[in-house]
Amino acid sequence: MGQSDGRRSQLLRGVLDLCLLAVMAEGPAYGYEMTKRLRARGLSIVGEGSIYPLLGRLERDDLVETKRAASNGGPPRKYYSMSPEGKRALEEGVREWQAARDAIDGALDLVKVEVRP
């Protein structure tokens, strides 16, 4: 893992829970379904480690609600959806992220570099 990957990993680690809550806002989803939703938005977080421990923590902290239901022709799956506490945590987390991002942008905008996609 290069220095760039290491920094990306550290940056993501602090907001992965927000990302998971954000994709749950689209509707209840099971574990792998959330991974696919994030990938569709250009965010592959699986490389940073599995999402299951993170989902477990969200569940323990009552930020998500779970229910077991049948999936499309497959076995019953555990569906996660945001709880009212999770919604509040997401809103607060997004505010914190935006404030931090704006402050960091204010510092880094002084540096002129060519941004590669």
Add this chain to the structure above:
Amino acid sequence: MNEFIGECRKEWQRLGVPDPVANEMAADLTADIDEAEAEGGSAEDVLGNSLFDPQHFAASWAEARGVTSTPSTPSTPSTAPRRSLSRRQIAAAALAALAVVLVMGALVLGIGHQSASVAMSVRKILGPGSVHWFGAGPATPPARVFVSGPSFAVGHGPGPAIVAVGLLLAGVVVLGLAVFYWAPWARRHSK
């Protein structure tokens, strides 16, 4: 993949995760991996680099859910702060403390009983007034005086001695319980 799930199950069992919870986690994992493989992907698409460390993955997941009953010993050094004492450790410490109190009580009773016996022996031999009691109040006369042979041993009778022996035995039993509770934890952490 069955091997990965099997390793996870072993770890959950070691951590004391209840069977229904372990079954649920294993079923969710299996279903997700099956779906990824059916779509042409692999287990790595679901698990990322956790695929190569099932023990750590299983422990992290169970601990995050708060379903473990024993502390884990991760295979790799962790930077996480040390966990607080488990209930088992607290029980062992409490039992050890109780054992100490019981043994101390037995010793105090035993020594007190012996001192009273000696003092009463001296008073018997030297006559009244030869023994002076120090303390908050007058000494309680012995409940029963007995004489055994030419040494004129005098005591309070068997009451306090029996209590002292009882306390001592109780202390030993409680100490044994403390060791019983502490030993499995200590064994795991000495590996």
